[in-house]
Amino acid sequence: MFTGLVEEIGTMKSISRKGEAMILNIAAKVVTEGIKLGDSISVNGVCLTATSFDASSFSVDVMPQTFRNTNLKDLKPGSRVNLERAMAANGRFGGHIVQGHVDGVGTIVGTSQDQNAVVFEIRPSKPSLFKYIIPKGSIAVDGISLTVVEAEGGTFTVSIIPHTLAETVLAFKRAGDTVNLECDVLGKYVDHLLKYGRGGQDTDEASGGESGINLPFLAANGFV
Numbered sequence: 078m079f080t081g082l083v084e085e086i087g088t089m090k091s092i093s094r095k096g097e098a099m100i101l102n103i104a105a106k107v108v109t110e111g112i113k114l115g116d117s118i119s120v121n122g123v124c125l126t127a128t129s130f131d132a133s134s135f136s137v138d139v140m141p142q143t144f145r146n147t148n149l150k151d152l153k154p155g156s157r158v159n160l161e162r163a164m165a166a167n168g169r170f171g172g173h174i175v176q177g178h179v180d181g182v183g184t185i186v187g188t189s190q191d192q193n194a195v196v197f198e199i200r201p202s203k204p205s206l207f208k209y210i211i212p213k214g215s216i217a218v219d220g221i222s223l224t225v226v227e228a229e230g231g232t233f234t235v236s237i238i239p240h241t242l243a244e245t246v247l248a249f250k251r252a253g254d255t256v257n258l259e260c261d262v263l264g265k266y267v268d269h270l271l272k273y274g275r276g277g278q279d280t281d282e283a284s285g286g287e288s289g290i291n292l293p294f295l296a297a298n299g300f301v
Contacts, residue, residue, distance in 0.1 A: 079106075079119045081172035081215075081222020083159040083245045084108055087110070087120070090134055097141035100190045101125075103151065104134045108160045109269065119161040121246070122257040123147050124177025130224040130259030135278035148255040157246045158219045172222030173215040179257045180265075181206055184219070186210045194236045197223050197247065202260055204231065207269065216237055219247050 094100075103122070108118055109130055115128045118137065125137035144150050144269040152158070164170070181203040189196045199218065201207065210216060210228045216235070217223070223235040242248050250256065295301045 078164050079161050079172075079175040079177055079220070080164050080168075081123070081217050081301045082161065082169060082219060083221055084161050086244070086246060087158050089154050089156045089158065091154055092152060095148075097144040099139040099144060099149070100128075100136055101139060101149070101158070102134055102136045103158065105160055106133065107135065108162050108285050109135055112162075118162040119175070119177045121148065122175070122177060122217050122259055123149060123179055143179075147257050148182050151255060155283045157249055159246050161220060172203075173187075173217075174262050175217045175220065175222060175259060176262055177220070178259060180209075180260050181257050181258050183258045185250055185252050185254050185256065191236060192257040194238055195242055195247075196234050197250075198232050198234050199256060199258075200232045200272045206258065206260055207231075207233075208262040214264070215261045217257075219246060219253065219256045220259075221247065250271070 085105060085107040087103040087108070090102045091105050092099060093100055103120065109132060112127055112130050112135060113129060114129070117124050118127055118135070120137065121144060124138065128138055129136045130202065136193045139149055181201055183199040186198040186200050197218075201210070207228065208234050210225055212225055212227055214225050214242070215222060216225055217234060221241065222238070226234040226236050237247055291292045
């Protein structure tokens with residue numbers, strides 16, 4: 078699990094690609110401290126496994142499913158990436174729950190200045206993600222824990238303070254560039270339970286059973 082607080086910006090040293098499978102070698106200083114084989118590292122918001130490392134770089138494998146559903150396929154040698162190690166059990170939870178399981182890619186529509194902040198407008202490639210993107214809710218953009226400002230008309234906005242802009246790859250992003258999106262996991266669990274639950278009883282998803290939990294049920298039991 079991650080928090081969405083980027084530890085450093087890494088640089089792609091090399092990319093080995095065969096079809097939709099890739100091996101990325103990334104130059105880094107902070108996330109290689111105390112690194113072990115098999116450690117999880119978030120790369121632009123994608124949870125990947127360290128397969129080799131030295132004092133100044135590490136390598137990860139990217140499988141076809143990840144290639145197809147993230148912006149890692151757009152990386153080139155010299156590309157910058159956000160990096161975060163998995164959260165330590167005794168660490169501060171400064172962001173929000175980020176799994177590193179990307180829900181889809183978004184495209185930056187444009188940016189605008191709002192006094193000391195830069196506002197990014199982003200269009201998700203999957204319209205279905207919008208049910209999880211709500212104003213003042215959490216979202217991870219390229220692995221950065223951010224708060225949604227507005228969500229309407231097929232796009233949403235996030236407001237970036239100078240520190241976040243300076244310490245993440247958003248400083249290098251422009252209109253037309255892509256970002257990885259991970260919606261708040263709590264909303265996804267609620268949505269899944271509303272679809273497949275049976276009022277608290279176990280359900281065989283394959284049976285296609287409808288949920289016993291719906292808006293009338295919640296209202297009748299004093300939840301709404």
